[in-house]
Amino acid sequence: MPDAWAGVAAQRKTLMVWPEWPEPEPQTPAKKASTQRDELRSAAAETLSLVIPLGDEGGVGLEGVRLRIVVWAYKALREVTATLEVEGGRSFVTIARLDGWPIDPHMNVMARGRRSVKHVPMEVVGHHVHRFSDNAKLGLPAFAPDANLPIAVPIPNGLGSFRDFLRTLAVEFNIDGVDQIQPPDWRVML
Amino acid sequence: MIPSSILTPVNDIAAEVARALVRVAGSAECARLSLPLLYPGGSMVGVELSRLRDGFLVSDAGGARREAGLLGGEKAFIRIAKDVAEKFAVRFDRNMIFDLNVPDHELVVAVIAVANAAKTAVENTAIHLTSVEHADFRAHLWDRLEHAYGSRSFERNVRKFQGATEQWDFDAAIQTQGSLALFEIVTAHANSVNSAVTKFLDVRDLGASAPNRVAVLMDVAKTPRLPVLGRTAQILAVDAPDEDYRKAAHRKAA
Numbered sequence: 001m002p003d004a005w006a007g008v009a010a011q012r013k014t015l016m017v018w019p020e021w022p023e024p025e026p027q028t029p030a031k032k033a034s035t036q037r038d039e040l041r042s043a044a045a046e047t048l049s050l051v052i053p054l055g056d057e058g059g060v061g062l063e064g065v066r067l068r069i070v071v072w073a074y075k076a077l078r079e080v081t082a083t084l085e086v087e088g089g090r091s092f093v094t095i096a097r098l099d100g101w102p103i104d105p106h107m108n109v110m111a112r113g114r115r116s117v118k119h120v121p122m123e124v125v126g127h128h129v130h131r132f133s134d135n136a137k138l139g140l141p142a143f144a145p146d147a148n149l150p151i152a153v154p155i156p157n158g159l160g161s162f163r164d165f166l167r168t169l170a171v172e173f174n175i176d177g178v179d180q181i182q183p184p185d186w187r188v189m190l
Numbered sequence: 191m192i193p194s195s196i197l198t199p200v201n202d203i204a205a206e207v208a209r210a211l212v213r214v215a216g217s218a219e220c221a222r223l224s225l226p227l228l229y230p231g232g233s234m235v236g237v238e239l240s241r242l243r244d245g246f247l248v249s250d251a252g253g254a255r256r257e258a259g260l261l262g263g264e265k266a267f268i269r270i271a272k273d274v275a276e277k278f279a280v281r282f283d284r285n286m287i288f289d290l291n292v293p294d295h296e297l298v299v300a301v302i303a304v305a306n307a308a309k310t311a312v313e314n315t316a317i318h319l320t321s322v323e324h325a326d327f328r329a330h331l332w333d334r335l336e337h338a339y340g341s342r343s344f345e346r347n348v349r350k351f352q353g354a355t356e357q358w359d360f361d362a363a364i365q366t367q368g369s370l371a372l373f374e375i376v377t378a379h380a381n382s383v384n385s386a387v388t389k390f391l392d393v394r395d396l397g398a399s400a401p402n403r404v405a406v407l408m409d410v411a412k413t414p415r416l417p418v419l420g421r422t423a424q425i426l427a428v429d430a431p432d433e434d435y436r437k438a439a440h441r442k443a444a
Contacts, residue, residue, distance in 0.1 A: 002380045045252025045285035047259065070260060072252075079253075083260060087379070092262055097231070104224040104234040104253075105213065130231070140381070145261045145316035148231035 005095050005143075008065050008086050009132035012057035013175045015067075019050045021184040024073035046073040048184050054175065066092070067175060076186035077101050080165055084132075084173045093143050097130040098172055099152070100165040110138060110150040117151055127159050128152040129172050222251075223301060227309045229257045230316045235305045242291060248280075248300040249288035254308035263315040270318065271311040278307035287311065327375045328361050330428060331406055335362055335373070338435035351401070353392030360389070361406070364439050370401035371439035375428075376419065378412035383419050390422035404438045 024046045050069045055061045064087025071080050080100040085092040099106070106128055111120040116137040130149035135142040142150060155172070159165050162183035170178045192206045213224040213234070220240040227235040238251045258267030268284055275282035280289045280303050287307050292300040332346045349363035351372055362373040372393065374386045390403045403423035407413050410427050419425060426438045 004380070043285075045255065047252070047256055049259075068260075070256065072256075079256070081256075081260060085262075094260070094262075097260075099233075102233065103215070103222060104236040106232045107228055107234060108232060109228065110232070145263065145319040146230050146313065148229075148261060148316065150230075150232045152232060 005086055005093075005132065006136065008062065009084065009095055009174070011174060013054045013062065013065070013173070014057060014059055015175065015177055015181075016053040016055045016059075016061050019052050019181060021048055021050060021182070024048060024187060044072075044074050047071065048073045050181070057176065063087070064092070067173065067178070069169075069181075071184050071186075073184075074187050077162065079103060080162065082165075082169050082173070094149060095135075095143060096132045096173055097149050097152075098155070098165070098169050099129070100127050100159050100168075102126065102128065106152045108151055110142070110147075114138070120151055120153055124152050124154050127155045127168075129155050129168075131172070223305075225301070225305045227305050229254075229309060229312050230261070231257070233257070235309050237301050237305045237308070239297070239301070245291040245293045246297060246300075247288060247290055248292050248297065248304050249286045250304055250308040252285045254287055254312050255285055257312045258315045261312075261316055261319060263319045266318050267311060267315040270314045271307075274311040274314060275307050278303040278310075280304050280307050282307075282311075327377065327408055327428075331361055331373060331375055334406075334428065334432075334435060335364060338432035339364055339366070339439075351393065353389070354395035355392055358389045358392065363401075366439060369440065371404055372401055373404045373406055374423070376405045376407050376413060378407075378409040378414070380414050383413065383415045387415075387419055387422050390419075394422055402439055 024043070048071050052067045053061060054065045054067055066085050068083045068085060069081070072078055078101050082098045083094045084096040085094050106124040108117075108120045108122055108124065111117045111122065114137075117134055120134065130152045134151040134153065135149045138151065141147055155168055157168070159168065163179060166179040166181055169175065192203060192210065211226040214221060215224075216222045216238070220238055222236050222238045224234040224236050229235060236251065236253050238249055240247045254271065255264065255267055258264055271282045271287060275287050280287055280300070287304055289300045289304060335344050336346070343366060344362070344364055349360045349372065350357055351360055351363070360372040361375045364371045364373070374389060376382050376386045386405055390405070393403055394400050405419050405423040405425050406428050407425060408428055413419070416425065424438050426434060
């Protein structure tokens with residue numbers, strides 16, 4: 001496990017740019033649900049992402065360290081995810097992940113029988129965080145794409161808004177100022 | 191939590207387990223089943239059902255593509271998911287894995303097919319991400335070695351080699367003039383350097399019989415811990431001239 005990852009997770013960080021949400025991809029004129037299997041329009045499944053380079057608490061850029069926030073373009077406060085990523089592996093490695101308003105439960109299958117993560121519940125329903133410190137106890141394989149941070153714990157407080165999500169993100173990932181990011185302009189599907 | 195005691199019949203416990211395996215949420219128009227299949231990371235695979243004029247739409251609601259995107263593999267996923275969807279006899283339209291106009295009597299099979307296709311597509315994407323970069327680099331190294339040594343003296347295969355304590359896979363090997371040289375690709379990441387150092391050290395511990403060891407660097411300027419790597423193997427830039435490749439195979443590391 002690279003020592004630098006633990007350092008990145010623990011240190012105070014800042015945003016190096018002020019991000020703006022992109023627009024969803026333009027849609028072609030809506031079609032009614034067709035009886036033809038090939039004509040399904042699935043714009044409802046469009047996502048929007050922010051990728052923000054991070055710096056240290058003095059505002060000096062941290063090379064290869066970034067924050068990503070992913071939301072559904074047309075579904076407000078549903079499966080909002082943030083990842084803390086560092087350069088490594090193929091391109092970037094996710095070393096921590098925060099999931100707000102997840103629809104499906106998370107199962108801590110890798111926690112079974114492991115004393116190092118015995119504090120982890122077997123099942124997490126609702127908002128949760130995949131902390132670096134918990135997953136590091138499983139070693140480097142926990143950070144490979146096919147494992148993808150298998151250990152998650154419920155976040156201590158509930159979330160009532162996108163701002164709440166960002167405040168939690170600021171605490172969990174140690175990023176100052178992240179709670180000032182504006183929410184995306186969530187659209188309503190017509 | 192499944193309630194059980196020594197007196198509870200196992201088939202009753204099994205029935206409770208079965209009920210807990212699938213979660214259902216949603217509305218009269220659209221319902222979601224969280225199924226006992228997991229994406230990498232541990233989230234249950236979700237499948238949504240909504241009623242159409244003729245039958246039902248069964249889809250992953252874009253969940254698989256989203257998970258793959260969070261792994262950094264959205265482009266690979268789009269290619270992989272198309273093939274996987276065909277294998278499970280469902281559709282993929284760049285966003286969602288789905289089936290349309292599913293009649294009532296096919297709903298169970300359609301849900302199973304969509305869920306398994308979604309899980310498989312994300313898993314295959316993850317495996318692809320883990321292996322593809324190294325596979326690309328390895329092919330490049332083999333091209334370079336073939337150019338330097340000719341195709342007769344070199345096989346495009348991974349070489350297994352027994353070190354002092356265990357057997358290792360090396361990206362390539364060259365046998366010339368009675369001496370063996372092992373080549374290992376090293377990318378510009380500490381993990382890659384650490385892995386190569388471990389292999390090279392174990393081979394070096396064979397002593398006088400240890401073959402030559404060559405670390406082939408994809409990006410010399412950005413590779414960390416070069417002094418450590420250089421103590422276990424010769425260092426060679428992947429784009430070095432043929433002559434340097436030939437010399438490296440014959441020159442012992444310190």
